[in-house]
Amino acid sequence: MLKSLWLETAYPRDTYAPPSSDTSCDVCIIGGGLCGVTTAYLLAKAGKKVLLLEKDRILEGASGNTTGKLTTQHDIVYADLIKKFGEESAKLYYKTNDAAIRFAEYIAEGDELRSTHSVLFARTDKGIETLKFEADAYKALGIPFDRRLNWELPISVKETLTLSNQAQLHPVRFGQHIAKLAVAEGVQLCEKSDVRSMDLKEKSLQLSSGIVVTFDELVLCTHYPIEALRGMNILKLEVKRSYLLSAPADMPLQSQYLSVDEPKRSIRTVFIDGRSHFLLGGEDHKAGVTSDTDLHYNRLAEELQSTYYLGEPIHSWSAQDPSTPDLIPYAGPISAAMPYVHICTGFRKWGMTNSIAAAKIVTDQITGQQNPAIALYAPDRTGFGTLLFQALKTTGFVLKEFTGGHIARTNAPICTHMGCRTRWNKGDETWDCPCHGSRFRKDGSVLEGPATRPLNFKNDAH
Template sequence: MNEPLWIDTGYPRDQFPEAQGSLRCDVCIIGGGIGGIAAAEQLAKAGKDVIVLEKDRILGSTTSHSTGKVTAQHDIIYSKLIKQFDLETARTYYQANERAVRRAREIARDDEARPLDSILYARTPLGTENLRKEWEAYKQIGIQGAFVNETELPFTVESALSMHDELQIHPLRFGQRLARMAADAGARIYEDSAVRKMNFKKRFVELENGGDVTFSELIICTHYPLVGFQNLNIMKLQVNRSYVVAAKAATELKNQYLGVDADSLSIRTAGIDGQAYLMVSGSNHLAGMKEETGENYGELSEHMRKHFGVTDVSHRWSAQDPKTPDYIPYVGRLTEDLPHIYVSTGFRKWGLSGSLAGSEVLRDLIVGRPNEAIQMYSPGRTGFGAKLLQAVKINGLVTGELATGYTVRLDTPTCTHMGCKTRWNEGDRTWDCPCHGSRFREDGSVLEGPATKPLKL
């Protein structure tokens, strides 16, 4: 399987123990990505006794497979939020994520982060029209930026929209620093501690190794919720997969970029220990819907060669991201009937700033502080039309995959989550499930949930 640049260049890893025996805590967090670690740091600083449970190594999955952008510029989003909700919702979303950018700048050292502008670019008239609408939204909200018709990119663009003074990070190094801050504040972090069972009423989780953790509050910070809880609306999370290639470069770009057209690409550079790297990402599709994913890496490598003259790809990796129907993540109480159970998911490829923003929401919910973003992020928020449409679409996909999977791909392993047939991903050498995005290593072990049990090969 392919190795991300970040894992290859992270700090020496701290060793966290395996959870054993019977443990107790105020807050148990399942998932040791940036979302779980950030929530642990915030809650431990607020005086809570916190335990983090990670089934593998912390920060090794989604966090280390990201592009490392920490920004409130989440593609074209603010004009959509104003149209779908209102101006105040769009402003609240921006302020929550911009606070996350500022917090990241305060935490990070120079070898972990670099301030710069985030820029959206368009190469078509339709893209330019959409950027103009987004620029109008920026002005209504009060976002500092600029609408221009040229960039430093080595190809022609029709227009571009900048958001000033954002951030890019080395996500693993940054996460390692945040984990140390969480531990120093008293959080107990455990690795190789997979959860086997959760009992919401009795408030404890059982571990695969036979241990257990009793909690007062539980936060599920896994990339995709572990199981299909009742009322979670699990079918309303669409899972998309994207690809990244990286290569050594002579210089760094001044800013970081994202295209807004149908074939849009994300472009940034990273300076790591004196060496510049160029990163190009994109080539998106629904998770588990493609077998020959080597083609996706090839497309990105060709773009790098054609426009930047770089041919020696040193790293390549892929990531998948859940997306909610209304663009806003689910962060908060699972349901009003289970006020002590929380989820954090659906960040739509913007999980670094989103997780940092979400950690403040989770902290304030649990300690009882006011936060204007709580209602906006609530998993129980209303908004019938878009959600119903998305639910019908994805329910249809699951039904189709259950049927065709058993009639066309009889020789492929069955996903241990809900019985869909997996597809072999040749580019990453993984088994991918097209129904809910579970991924398994070549030997059948779980790489990403919601599945928790290995494949039977």
């Protein structure tokens, strides 16, 4: 498998032992990405006894395979948020994510964070119109912006929309730092701690090792929630995959960039241990629907060389992220029937700010603190019509893949989550499920959920 620049340049790894005996806690967190470790840190600082369980190693999932952009400029979003929620809610979304940036600036050390500008750019007349609507939204919300064309890339553009006072992260080093702070606050952080089963009514779970954990509150920071079927959230999340390359480059950029036209491209540089790297991302598609993922890497690699005159990429990686039907992530109780089971998911590829924001929202809800974003991010906030439409659209795709996959891909192993046929991902050397986004390593072990059990090659023809 390919490995990201962030994972290759992480701090020396600490290891966190799994529980050695049955244990209890105030709050159990499942998932050791940036959202999980930040939630653990904040809850421990608030006086809670916290146990965090990670099935592999912390920060090696979505958090270790991101662009590392820490920004309130989440593509074209504010014009749509005003239309869906009104100006006050759109302004609250901005303020919540801006507060996440300021939190990270306060916590980060060394080269874990760098201040920068975020720039949306248009290369077509249609893109110019898109930027105009978004700039109008910024103006209505009081978001300071700049339309001047201060351009530093070797491609032609027609318009830009810039936000200053934004940031970039080394997401793994930053997450490792927060994990150390969490442990210092008393968090029991456990790796190689795979959850086998849950009894949510009894507030307990069992690990694959047989260890039993009991809790008062449970927070699922597992990207695609294991227990999402309870609140039907599994029908509300659409999963997309995108690709990234990096190459050495003596061209540190002053800003980070995202195109509004197709094909979408994300561009930034990063400075690590005295070396500058150029990052190019894009090639989005629904997770699990293509086998020849090398095509996506190859397109980016060709562009890296022909447009930016750089050499062969040194690092190549990909990530996937669920999206909710209305652009705003879920952070809070999974259903009214079980207010002590929380989810943090649906970051729509903007998980650096939104994972920190979600951690703060869930922490405030558990500790009884006032936070106006609690209602905005609540999993049960959306209207039935919107959910029904998304559920029908997504479920229709899932049902098609379930039946078609078993006919067309009879040699592929069956996903252990809900029985869909997986598809081999040639570029990343993984088995990917197109139904709900589960991913398995070449040996069948689980790489990303919602699946929790490995593939069974013995019973599946492959």
